[in-house]
Amino acid sequence: MMNSHYCFQCGQVLEIKHLDQREREVCTVCGWVYYAQLKVGAAVVIENDNKLLLLQRSYEPWKGSWMLPAGYVEADENPMDAARREVFEETNLVVDDIEFFQVYYFSDDPRGNGVTFVYKAKSISGELRINNESSAAQYFAWKDVPSYLTKGGHDQVIAEWILAARQRDLQ
Ligand SMILES: [Zn+2]
Structure with a gap:
């Protein structure tokens, strides 16, 4: 998995969670999800x-x-x-x-x-x-x-x- 990113909405450090059958970076404060794309x-x-x-x-x-x-x-x-x-x-x-x-x-x-x-x-x-x-x-x-x-x-x-x-x- 990649290095940690920050929430686009609230600035919190994102955490890696299991979502939609894969690992994604998620903000545990506001719920924003980083969807990495091509x-x-x-x-x-x-x-x-x-x-x-x-x-x-x-x-x-x-x-x-x-x-x-x-x-x-x-x-x-x-x-x-x-x-x-x-x-x-x-x-x-x-x-x-x-x-x-x-x-x-x-x-x-x-x-x-x-x-x-x-x-x-x-x-x-x-x-x-x-x-x-x-x-x-x-x-x-x-x-x-x-x-x-x-x-x-x-x-x-x-x-x-x-x-x-x-x-x-x-x-
Ligand atoms: Zn957030």
């Missing part, structure tokens, strides 16, 4: 000439690994809007047309378990320029994708992209 992320597959755009992380976790342009979805944000926003923030590219691709569940991120909505950019515009979250940005052919990939769902998406791109190449 994080939500959004990521975008951007291709150019059968190559996939990846960014190299400049921060932990997984500093130096390669990922799709991605980030957390804000609490009042549509995941598709978050995907577009993250692409623009991280690459300066504007996603003109986007389509839903897949949802991935991940349980290997030290910041918490979650789901990532993955979209495919159908067309983009603008000039590629990274911000300080990345140390590099590069389009990779499937054969050249680096082996150190970001976890938290990125490695799953990228592995699937490699398989599909490889298949396409062999046809």
Whole structure:
């Protein structure tokens, strides 16, 4: 179980109780229950000439690994809007047309378990320029994708992209 939290309503230290068939943090003063929920992320597959755009992380976790342009979805944000926003923030590219691709569940991120909505950019515009979250940005052919990939769902998406791109190449 996780570290103790404080009651959102009255500030009391929460206690772990058995509730709804599982352990939950509960306030024994006012009855408030902390329902831990999944994080939500959004990521975008951007291709150019059968190559996939990846960014190299400049921060932990997984500093130096390669990922799709991605980030957390804000609490009042549509995941598709978050995907577009993250692409623009991280690459300066504007996603003109986007389509839903897949949802991935991940349980290997030290910041918490979650789901990532993955979209495919159908067309983009603008000039590629990274911000300080990345140390590099590069389009990779499937054969050249680096082996150190970001976890938290990125490695799953990228592995699937490699398989599909490889298949396409062999046809
Ligand atoms: Zn309370």
